[in-house]
Amino acid sequence: MADVRWRPALSSDITVIVHWIETPKALERWAGPGLTWPTDGPTLWQEIAASDNASFSLVVNDTPIAFGQLVDKGERRAHLARIIVSPVHRRQGLGERLCRHLLAEARHRKADTVTLNVFVNNHAALDLYRRLGFVNHGVIDTRGIQPMQLRQFTQNVDNTDP
Ligand SMILES: CC(C)(COP(=O)(O)OP(=O)(O)OC[C@H]1O[C@@H](n2cnc3c(N)ncnc32)[C@H](O)[C@@H]1OP(=O)(O)O)[C@@H](O)C(=O)NCCC(=O)NCCS
Numbered sequence: 001m002a003d004v005r006w007r008p009a010l011s012s013d014i015t016v017i018v019h020w021i022e023t024p025k026a027l028e029r030w031a032g033p034g035l036t037w038p039t040d041g042p043t044l045w046q047e048i049a050a051s052d053n054a055s056f057s058l059v060v061n062d063t064p065i066a067f068g069q070l071v072d073k074g075e076r077r078a079h080l081a082r083i084i085v086s087p088v089h090r091r092q093g094l095g096e097r098l099c100r101h102l103l104a105e106a107r108h109r110k111a112d113t114v115t116l117n118v119f120v121n122n123h124a125a126l127d128l129y130r131r132l133g134f135v136n137h138g139v140i141d142t143r144g145i146q147p148m149q150l151r152q153f154t155q156n157v158d159n160t161d162p
Helices: 013-020 024-031 041-047 094-108 123-132 153-158
Strands: 004-008 054-060 063-072 077-085 113-119 134-136 145-150
Touching: 004 094, 013 041, 013 063, 024 077, 054 094, 063 094, 077 094, 094 123, 094 153, 113 123, 123 134, 123 145
Parallel strands: 077 113
Antiparallel strands: 004 054, 054 063, 063 077, 113 145, 134 145
């Protein structure tokens, strides 16, 4: 896709992104349990701590088409979170592109371990993460959340072209 840019997320991005989420279940699958529903841009921005966590968007003409976060978990561990692609842009490689940018950012921040959490019934996300080299790491919890970790992080990121 032409003219896709990567930049830090703006609070105005979330007012677009909030319309990609149509149900409380979709909100939970994307962002985890415990968020307000119905929601709105400012509430969501605050609840996903978008100002505190490193938050990024892929944009076309400065309009977001994908969004994700890199949460610093300490001990050089970066955690990919809130990965989402606009519904009309899915299955065009943007989720993978977004994640590869986040992995490059994690390396830039000197992380040596990268983790994420995903609901086990989120097949699209699971396929994407496995394709990137993530493997199951720890047990599925009572809510159905699978922790994953990227194997051989440094080598994988060296091969990316974000
Ligand atoms: C998960 C998500 C980010 C994937 O984004 P995307 O831009 O469609 O993904 P890509 O086009 O980069 O797909 C890369 C690979 O992931 C897998 N994949 C993506 N969507 C898939 C689907 N619906 N079904 C099966 N596999 C899928 C495929 O292996 C795909 O490669 P392929 O198209 O060559 O077969 C997107 O579906 C989304 O935003 N979902 C809602 C939010 C969410 O659940 N986020 C994850 C939270 S953990």
